[in-house]
Amino acid sequence: MKRLKIAQIAPLWIRVPPEKYGGTELIVYHLCEELVARGHKVTLFASGNSKTSAKLVPGFRTNLLAAGIPWTSQLETLRHLAQAYARSGEFDLVHSHVDLYETFFARFSRAPVVHTIHNPLYSSRKDDLRLQILTNSRWSHYVTISNSQYRLGSAHLNRAGTVYNGIDISKFRYIKKGGDHFIWIARVDPYKGIENAITACERAHVKLTLAGRLDATRRQYFRQRIRPHLRHGIRWEGEIGGSQKNAFFGSAQALLYPIEWHEPFGLVMVEAMACGTPVIAYDRGSVRELVKDGVTGFVVNTIPEMVRAIKKVGAIDRAACRAWVEKKFTVQTMVDGYERVYERILSQRTKGKGRNS
Helix, strand or coil: CCCEEEEEECCCCCCCCCCCCCCCHHHHHHHHHHHHHHHEEEEEEEECCCCCCEEEEEEECCCCCCCCCCCCCCCHHHHHHHHHHHHHHCCCCCCEECCCCHHHHHCCCCEEEEECCCCCCCCCCCCHHHHHHHHHCCCEEEEECCCHHHHHCCCCEEEEECCCCCCCHHHHHCCCCCCCCCEEEECHHHHHHHHHHHHHHHHHCCEEEEEECCCCHHHHHHHEEEEEEECCCCCEEEEECCCHHHHHHCCCCEEEEEECCCCCCHHHHHHHHCCCEEEEEEEECCHHHHEEECCCEEEEEEEHHHHHHHHHHHHHHHHHHHHHHHHHHEHHHHHHHEEEEEEEHHHHHHHHHHCCC
16 A cells, blocks of 8 residues: 555553553554554654654653553543644544544544544443444544454444454564463453452462552452462462563463453453463453464353363463464554555545545
8 A cells, every 4th residue: 555644642641662561552552663664654642751663742751650640630631632633634644542532633633533442342321421422423433453342332333344453473482382380461450350360270279370460449459359369379470561471471371361341352362372372261352253262272151161171271282372373463464454444444535535526
């Protein structure tokens, strides 16, 4: 496709790329790097401490969490979006990764807007304001990151399709043989399945290493519900990132991911499989799209099923796990998908102008 001038708008909470936790920011980083490598002129609107090959326009001097600004404060996010959309006329296309608030600015954009939704679309509340806004917005072309995210959602979108997240597979070393322990990694939260993983390993009498981000709001939960189990082969490693992931994923027998919510895309499952490590996960959200049941791991529904899967996971071919990621979830495959979305939207816009001329 022809070379484009593209604005990428990242959230301000975590820098691009993240030092440790930050799935959306990692995806934005890889997308920008690959688009630049393909010859596109990319401008990244992100925190001032971000690192990128694109032209960086800071929305704030540093990422908001590092500055001590709480999640509940949206003032800097609104300023950030206002700055980006005020310059929309400089680009062929604007691509936003900022949830919800960008919809109020997109209608004023002088360039077509693509919006990747990184958060769930479902709600049990009929009056959910977020879903109403997304449903009624016709100024953005929405990309979902899994088919289940859209299928399970309550919003009726002006949808441009699904593009799976991708990883830089060269950063993940394939390890032919894992160890004798299992792993769990995520942000510490009950719905992320940390207690399910502990219970399954205690019943199966196997070792478990836990890792992830522990926010201040979850420290009491951790002390009361998790710390008492840190014995008899269950240990807490804390937050990891970068090169630490290779050893963490690759040395394990399997990743346990018994989540209690419909996660749109569990990036850690892909990262584990890239190292050759199978995944045993609950059948929620995007899991069946990411894990090939019986080939790259097992999709289960209960703790007893997880215990049985733990007992037989050694039969999974670790090479098949790596091959699956190489086929479906690389940065190159992801950017191919986004380029097709960009091309289709710009083509539709050109045809529309032709009919109106």
